[in-house]
Amino acid sequence: MSLVFYILSALTVAGGLAAVLLRNMVHCVLALTVAFAGLALLFLNLDAQFAGFAQILVYIGAVAILVVFAILLTRGSETSRDGIFSRTWLAGLAAAAAVFAVLGWAVLHSMRQLPHETTVPDVTVKQIGQLLVSRYVLPLEIVAVLLTVALIGAVIIAMQEKEESQ
Amino acid sequence: MTPLAGYLLVAALLFSIGLAGALTRRNAILVLIGIELMLNAANLNLIAFWRYGPHPEALTGMMFAIYSIAVAAAEAAVGLGLVIQIYRHAKTTDLDHMNRMKG
Numbered sequence: 001m002s003l004v005f006y007i008l009s010a011l012t013v014a015g016g017l018a019a020v021l022l023r024n025m026v027h028c029v030l031a032l033t034v035a036f037a038g039l040a041l042l043f044l045n046l047d048a049q050f051a052g053f054a055q056i057l058v059y060i061g062a063v064a065i066l067v068v069f070a071i072l073l074t075r076g077s078e079t080s081r082d083g084i085f086s087r088t089w090l091a092g093l094a095a096a097a098a099v100f101a102v103l104g105w106a107v108l109h110s111m112r113q114l115p116h117e118t119t120v121p122d123v124t125v126k127q128i129g130q131l132l133v134s135r136y137v138l139p140l141e142i143v144a145v146l147l148t149v150a151l152i153g154a155v156i157i158a159m160q161e162k163e164e165s166q
Numbered sequence: 167m168t169p170l171a172g173y174l175l176v177a178a179l180l181f182s183i184g185l186a187g188a189l190t191r192r193n194a195i196l197v198l199i200g201i202e203l204m205l206n207a208a209n210l211n212l213i214a215f216w217r218y219g220p221h222p223e224a225l226t227g228m229m230f231a232i233y234s235i236a237v238a239a240a241e242a243a244v245g246l247g248l249v250i251q252i253y254r255h256a257k258t259t260d261l262d263h264m265n266r267m268k269g
Contacts (some may be wrong), residue, residue, distance in 0.1 A: 005169070005186045010175040016203050017179050020187030025195065031200055035180070046173070046217040051209075051231050058235050063202060070195055070246040074253040085190045086262050092189025100182035107174045108167075121222035128225060128232075136229050143236045150209050150240035154247035160254075 005043060012038030012087050023084055025071050033064045047120055173214035182209035194249045198242065205238045217264045 016033030022028045036059040043052035086092070132140055184203030208225055210233045216227025253259050 005172060010174070013179055013183070016183040018211035019199055020183055020191070020196070020205065025193065028196060028199060031211055032202070035203065036206065039180075039210060042173070042176070042210060043213055047214050048213045048217065048228055048231070051213055051228055051235075054232060054235055055206075055209075058239050059202075059206070062239060066242055067195060067199065070249055072246055074195065074259050083250055084192060086192045086194075090192040095189060096182045099185055100178055103178035103181065104175060105211065107171055107178060121217065123223070123225065123228070128228065131229065136233075139229075139233055141235055147236060147240050150244050154243040156224055157244070158247035158250045 005042075008038055008041050010040060023119070026068065029064055029067050029071065033060055036060050036064065036100075047123070050125055063147060168218075170214055170218040174211060177207040177210040177214070180204075180210070192260050192262055194252065194261055194264075195246070195260065198245045198249065198262075202242060203237065204240075205234065209234050 012035050012054055015031050015033075015038055016032035038056065040052045040055040040060070041107050043049075043055055080143060179252040181204050184207060186200070187203065188200030191200065201244040205235045212227045214236065216222055216225070216231070219227065248260060252264065256264060258264075
């Protein structure tokens, strides 16, 4: 375990915690962006360059901006009068803690040595592209249809309805 | 602790943070943020297993993570569109006030 891993994971977890805990929602999205950037750096640390840069482009470039637009359109930057956590926050926190306990227990009690801890996989973007249009071409087409349908659907859902009385 | 266990623990912690956010926050957009954090934690697991598992040259985990990123982007677009429409209808994004199925 290298020092870089500890720094990046601390950054990511701190960003995630701040995104969930802060009062002002714009600050929450900024903290979420820090968490996304930390995850992208963790991907790069795992020698997954393509996934790391895709993470930066899609999440920091698109999803974070989309969330900021939604917050500003819904005036979410005004904090609610009756607190930011719901009435059943204790049950939610207990469920999340239980999930973490089970996951952590499973991770720590089921590890064996894996073969590739020292060797670095040699993967180029060219290989990824060739696999995308050969072996994984059907999922690629399905994702293309899914993205088209989802974006048209999102526009139709969010579109202002015309006043019928006029 | 092996490197893989470290990455899996970070992903588990991030998933739990996202789950806690999705279950405890009042605002619908913050619930979506929690769901995004959970999806990202799953992606970290996929990439870590790809890196340390057998046959990384087959790129299975990497492909899974890339498709997962694309599906998460579609989910965010539809979810935020729904939140905006609900805000227009109910004038609030507070989930505790949305307790009716019929407008």
